[in-house]
Amino acid sequence: MTRSVASAIREALLECDPRAKAMMTRKVARDWRLGRLSFVFDVAMPTVPGRPEAPELLPPSRMPKRGKGGSERGRIALWHALAHIEFVAIDLALDMAGRFGGEMDERFVGDFLSVAADEAMHYALIDRHLRGLGSHYGALPAHDGLWEAAGKTSHDVAARLAVVPMVLEARGLDVTPATLDRVKANGDERGARILQRILDDEIRHVRFGAIHFAEVAERLNESRNDLWKTLVSRHFGGAVKPPFNDSARLAAGLPRDLYASLA
Ligand SMILES: [Fe+2]
Numbered sequence: 001m002t003r004s005v006a007s008a009i010r011e012a013l014l015e016c017d018p019r020a021k022a023m024m025t026r027k028v029a030r031d032w033r034l035g036r037l038s039f040v041f042d043v044a045m046p047t048v049p050g051r052p053e054a055p056e057l058l059p060p061s062r063m064p065k066r067g068k069g070g071s072e073r074g075r076i077a078l079w080h081a082l083a084h085i086e087f088v089a090i091d092l093a094l095d096m097a098g099r100f101g102g103e104m105d106e107r108f109v110g111d112f113l114s115v116a117a118d119e120a121m122h123y124a125l126i127d128r129h130l131r132g133l134g135s136h137y138g139a140l141p142a143h144d145g146l147w148e149a150a151g152k153t154s155h156d157v158a159a160r161l162a163v164v165p166m167v168l169e170a171r172g173l174d175v176t177p178a179t180l181d182r183v184k185a186n187g188d189e190r191g192a193r194i195l196q197r198i199l200d201d202e203i204r205h206v207r208f209g210a211i212h213f214a215e216v217a218e219r220l221n222e223s224r225n226d227l228w229k230t231l232v233s234r235h236f237g238g239a240v241k242p243p244f245n246d247s248a249r250l251a252a253g254l255p256r257d258l259y260a261s262l263a
Protein backbone atom coordinates (compact mmCIF):
# COMPACT_ATOMS: atom_id res chain seq x y z
CA MET A 1 0.00 0.00 0.00
CA THR A 2 1.36 3.42 -0.90
CA ARG A 3 1.59 6.17 1.66
CA SER A 4 -0.96 9.01 1.56
CA VAL A 5 0.27 12.27 0.09
CA ALA A 6 -1.30 14.12 3.05
CA SER A 7 0.82 12.30 5.63
CA ALA A 8 4.01 12.92 3.64
CA ILE A 9 3.17 16.63 3.36
CA ARG A 10 2.27 16.86 7.04
CA GLU A 11 5.61 15.37 8.03
CA ALA A 12 7.49 17.94 5.92
CA LEU A 13 5.40 20.78 7.38
CA LEU A 14 6.18 19.66 10.93
CA GLU A 15 9.93 19.42 10.32
CA CYS A 16 11.68 22.25 12.23
CA ASP A 17 15.17 22.18 10.77
CA PRO A 18 15.26 24.33 7.60
CA ARG A 19 17.70 22.19 5.62
CA ALA A 20 15.90 18.98 6.56
CA LYS A 21 12.55 20.57 5.64
CA ALA A 22 13.93 21.65 2.25
CA MET A 23 15.25 18.15 1.51
CA MET A 24 12.11 16.43 2.74
CA THR A 25 9.96 18.74 0.62
CA ARG A 26 11.90 17.94 -2.53
CA LYS A 27 11.48 14.26 -1.74
CA VAL A 28 7.70 14.59 -1.29
CA ALA A 29 7.44 16.35 -4.67
CA ARG A 30 9.60 13.69 -6.33
CA ASP A 31 7.68 10.81 -4.72
CA TRP A 32 4.39 12.33 -5.87
CA ARG A 33 5.71 12.72 -9.43
CA LEU A 34 6.85 9.11 -9.47
CA GLY A 35 3.48 7.82 -8.25
CA ARG A 36 4.79 6.70 -4.86
CA LEU A 37 2.13 8.60 -2.89
CA SER A 38 -1.62 8.07 -3.08
CA PHE A 39 -4.21 10.80 -3.55
CA VAL A 40 -5.55 10.33 -0.02
CA PHE A 41 -6.12 13.02 2.62
CA ASP A 42 -6.36 11.14 5.89
CA VAL A 43 -4.54 13.59 8.22
CA ALA A 44 -5.02 17.30 8.93
CA MET A 45 -2.37 19.92 8.27
CA PRO A 46 -0.86 21.59 11.36
CA THR A 47 -2.06 25.11 12.27
CA VAL A 48 1.54 26.16 12.79
CA PRO A 49 4.33 24.39 10.89
CA GLY A 50 7.66 23.36 12.41
CA ARG A 51 10.02 26.29 12.92
CA PRO A 52 13.67 26.41 13.95
CA GLU A 53 14.56 28.12 17.26
CA ALA A 54 16.19 30.94 15.27
CA PRO A 55 15.33 33.30 13.65
CA GLU A 56 13.34 35.05 16.33
CA LEU A 57 10.00 36.06 14.79
CA LEU A 58 8.96 39.68 15.37
CA PRO A 59 5.86 41.59 14.31
CA PRO A 60 6.65 43.56 11.12
CA SER A 61 6.54 46.85 13.08
CA ARG A 62 9.37 45.71 15.38
CA MET A 63 11.73 44.65 12.60
CA PRO A 64 14.98 46.62 12.53
CA LYS A 65 15.21 48.96 9.52
CA ARG A 66 17.32 47.63 6.73
CA GLY A 67 19.28 49.98 4.50
CA LYS A 68 19.49 49.87 0.74
CA GLY A 69 21.93 46.99 0.79
CA GLY A 70 25.18 48.73 -0.06
CA SER A 71 27.08 47.93 3.15
CA GLU A 72 28.12 44.43 4.17
CA ARG A 73 25.55 44.50 6.96
CA GLY A 74 22.86 45.72 4.58
CA ARG A 75 23.64 42.92 2.13
CA ILE A 76 23.42 40.28 4.85
CA ALA A 77 20.11 41.75 6.05
CA LEU A 78 18.74 41.60 2.49
CA TRP A 79 19.71 37.97 1.89
CA HIS A 80 18.52 36.98 5.34
CA ALA A 81 15.11 38.51 4.66
CA LEU A 82 14.97 36.67 1.32
CA ALA A 83 15.95 33.38 2.97
CA HIS A 84 13.08 33.78 5.41
CA ILE A 85 10.59 34.51 2.65
CA GLU A 86 11.62 31.37 0.77
CA PHE A 87 11.60 29.28 3.95
CA VAL A 88 8.02 30.32 4.73
CA ALA A 89 7.12 29.87 1.04
CA ILE A 90 8.00 26.15 1.38
CA ASP A 91 5.37 25.81 4.10
CA LEU A 92 2.84 27.92 2.19
CA ALA A 93 3.07 25.68 -0.88
CA LEU A 94 3.03 22.46 1.16
CA ASP A 95 0.01 23.67 3.10
CA MET A 96 -1.79 24.60 -0.13
CA ALA A 97 -1.34 21.07 -1.49
CA GLY A 98 -2.02 19.26 1.79
CA ARG A 99 -4.92 21.32 3.10
CA PHE A 100 -6.89 21.82 -0.10
CA GLY A 101 -5.69 18.98 -2.35
CA GLY A 102 -8.51 16.65 -1.34
CA GLU A 103 -11.25 19.05 -2.45
CA MET A 104 -9.34 19.95 -5.62
CA ASP A 105 -7.64 17.31 -7.80
CA GLU A 106 -4.37 15.53 -8.59
CA ARG A 107 -3.21 18.31 -10.89
CA PHE A 108 -3.61 20.86 -8.08
CA VAL A 109 -1.52 18.69 -5.75
CA GLY A 110 1.18 18.19 -8.38
CA ASP A 111 1.31 21.89 -9.24
CA PHE A 112 1.72 23.06 -5.65
CA LEU A 113 4.16 20.30 -4.72
CA SER A 114 6.30 21.45 -7.64
CA VAL A 115 6.04 24.99 -6.25
CA ALA A 116 7.10 23.67 -2.82
CA ALA A 117 10.12 21.96 -4.41
CA ASP A 118 11.08 25.25 -6.16
CA GLU A 119 10.81 27.15 -2.88
CA ALA A 120 13.01 24.55 -1.18
CA MET A 121 15.60 25.06 -3.93
CA HIS A 122 15.32 28.86 -3.62
CA TYR A 123 15.83 28.57 0.12
CA ALA A 124 18.90 26.34 -0.33
CA LEU A 125 20.48 28.68 -2.92
CA ILE A 126 19.95 31.73 -0.73
CA ASP A 127 21.15 30.06 2.45
CA ARG A 128 24.35 29.04 0.64
CA HIS A 129 24.80 32.60 -0.61
CA LEU A 130 24.22 33.94 2.89
CA ARG A 131 26.87 31.56 4.24
CA GLY A 132 29.23 32.87 1.57
CA LEU A 133 28.72 36.31 3.14
CA GLY A 134 29.72 34.90 6.54
CA SER A 135 26.18 34.69 7.94
CA HIS A 136 23.39 32.09 7.96
CA TYR A 137 19.62 31.79 8.20
CA GLY A 138 18.66 32.40 11.82
CA ALA A 139 21.39 34.95 12.53
CA LEU A 140 18.92 37.88 12.39
CA PRO A 141 15.28 38.31 13.42
CA ALA A 142 12.55 37.84 10.82
CA HIS A 143 8.85 38.66 10.65
CA ASP A 144 5.89 36.32 10.45
CA GLY A 145 3.54 38.32 8.20
CA LEU A 146 3.54 35.72 5.42
CA TRP A 147 2.33 32.83 7.53
CA GLU A 148 -0.30 35.08 9.14
CA ALA A 149 -1.82 35.60 5.69
CA ALA A 150 -2.09 31.83 5.38
CA GLY A 151 -3.76 31.50 8.78
CA LYS A 152 -6.49 33.94 7.79
CA THR A 153 -7.39 31.88 4.71
CA SER A 154 -7.24 28.32 6.08
CA HIS A 155 -10.97 27.85 5.66
CA ASP A 156 -11.29 28.56 1.95
CA VAL A 157 -9.21 27.52 -1.05
CA ALA A 158 -10.46 30.46 -3.13
CA ALA A 159 -9.37 32.93 -0.43
CA ARG A 160 -5.99 31.21 -0.06
CA LEU A 161 -5.35 31.29 -3.82
CA ALA A 162 -6.51 34.91 -4.04
CA VAL A 163 -4.16 36.08 -1.28
CA VAL A 164 -1.06 33.88 -1.34
CA PRO A 165 -0.06 33.34 -4.98
CA MET A 166 -2.14 36.15 -6.52
CA VAL A 167 -1.24 38.94 -4.04
CA LEU A 168 1.85 37.97 -2.05
CA GLU A 169 3.81 36.04 -4.67
CA ALA A 170 2.71 38.52 -7.36
CA ARG A 171 4.18 41.25 -5.14
CA GLY A 172 7.48 39.40 -5.44
CA LEU A 173 7.30 39.85 -9.22
CA ASP A 174 6.92 43.61 -8.68
CA VAL A 175 9.79 44.13 -6.24
CA THR A 176 12.40 41.61 -7.43
CA PRO A 177 13.63 43.53 -10.53
CA ALA A 178 14.69 46.52 -8.38
CA THR A 179 16.45 44.21 -5.90
CA LEU A 180 18.14 42.48 -8.82
CA ASP A 181 19.43 45.83 -10.14
CA ARG A 182 20.78 46.75 -6.72
CA VAL A 183 22.51 43.40 -6.32
CA LYS A 184 24.07 43.76 -9.79
CA ALA A 185 25.16 47.32 -8.99
CA ASN A 186 26.98 45.93 -5.93
CA GLY A 187 28.87 43.58 -8.24
CA ASP A 188 27.23 40.45 -6.81
CA GLU A 189 26.94 38.37 -9.99
CA ARG A 190 26.10 35.12 -8.26
CA GLY A 191 23.40 36.81 -6.21
CA ALA A 192 21.98 38.31 -9.40
CA ARG A 193 21.78 34.87 -11.04
CA ILE A 194 19.92 33.49 -8.01
CA LEU A 195 17.39 36.33 -8.11
CA GLN A 196 16.85 35.94 -11.87
CA ARG A 197 16.12 32.26 -11.43
CA ILE A 198 13.72 33.00 -8.58
CA LEU A 199 11.92 35.63 -10.67
CA ASP A 200 11.46 33.15 -13.54
CA ASP A 201 10.15 30.44 -11.19
CA GLU A 202 7.81 32.82 -9.38
CA ILE A 203 6.02 33.68 -12.62
CA ARG A 204 5.08 30.01 -12.82
CA HIS A 205 3.95 29.98 -9.17
CA VAL A 206 1.64 32.94 -9.69
CA ARG A 207 0.33 31.34 -12.87
CA PHE A 208 -0.61 28.14 -11.01
CA GLY A 209 -2.49 30.30 -8.51
CA ALA A 210 -4.30 32.20 -11.27
CA ILE A 211 -5.26 29.02 -13.17
CA HIS A 212 -6.66 27.20 -10.15
CA PHE A 213 -8.41 30.31 -8.90
CA ALA A 214 -10.13 30.76 -12.27
CA GLU A 215 -11.30 27.14 -12.11
CA VAL A 216 -12.72 27.57 -8.61
CA ALA A 217 -14.51 30.76 -9.68
CA GLU A 218 -16.02 28.96 -12.65
CA ARG A 219 -17.17 26.09 -10.45
CA LEU A 220 -18.85 28.62 -8.14
CA ASN A 221 -20.37 30.35 -11.15
CA GLU A 222 -18.75 33.63 -10.16
CA SER A 223 -16.84 36.21 -12.16
CA ARG A 224 -13.13 35.67 -11.56
CA ASN A 225 -12.38 39.38 -11.16
CA ASP A 226 -15.27 40.10 -8.79
CA LEU A 227 -14.57 37.07 -6.62
CA TRP A 228 -10.87 37.93 -6.41
CA LYS A 229 -11.59 41.53 -5.42
CA THR A 230 -14.10 40.49 -2.76
CA LEU A 231 -11.76 37.92 -1.23
CA VAL A 232 -8.69 40.18 -1.28
CA SER A 233 -10.62 43.02 0.37
CA ARG A 234 -11.95 40.66 3.02
CA HIS A 235 -8.78 38.68 3.84
CA PHE A 236 -5.87 40.90 2.94
CA GLY A 237 -5.66 44.09 4.98
CA GLY A 238 -3.07 45.97 2.94
CA ALA A 239 -3.87 47.55 -0.41
CA VAL A 240 -2.47 46.05 -3.59
CA LYS A 241 0.26 48.61 -4.21
CA PRO A 242 1.91 49.85 -7.39
CA PRO A 243 4.40 49.97 -9.02
CA PHE A 244 3.35 46.79 -10.81
CA ASN A 245 5.55 44.64 -13.01
CA ASP A 246 2.81 44.48 -15.63
CA SER A 247 4.69 42.28 -18.11
CA ALA A 248 5.63 39.64 -15.51
CA ARG A 249 2.11 39.74 -14.10
CA LEU A 250 0.62 39.28 -17.54
CA ALA A 251 2.98 36.34 -18.20
CA ALA A 252 1.70 34.89 -14.91
CA GLY A 253 -1.93 35.19 -15.98
CA LEU A 254 -2.79 38.36 -14.07
CA PRO A 255 -4.07 40.97 -16.53
CA ARG A 256 -4.03 44.62 -15.50
CA ASP A 257 -7.81 44.94 -15.41
CA LEU A 258 -7.82 42.41 -12.56
CA TYR A 259 -5.58 44.25 -10.06
CA ALA A 260 -5.62 47.90 -11.21
CA SER A 261 -9.05 48.48 -9.70
CA LEU A 262 -7.81 47.38 -6.25
CA ALA A 263 -4.72 49.59 -6.32
FE1 LIG B 1 10.46 31.32 -4.09
Ligand SMILES: [Fe+2]
Pocket residue numbers: 089115119169201202205
Ligand atom coordinates in the same frame (compact mmCIF):
# COMPACT_ATOMS: atom_id res chain seq x y z
FE1 LIG C 1 6.95 31.12 -5.03
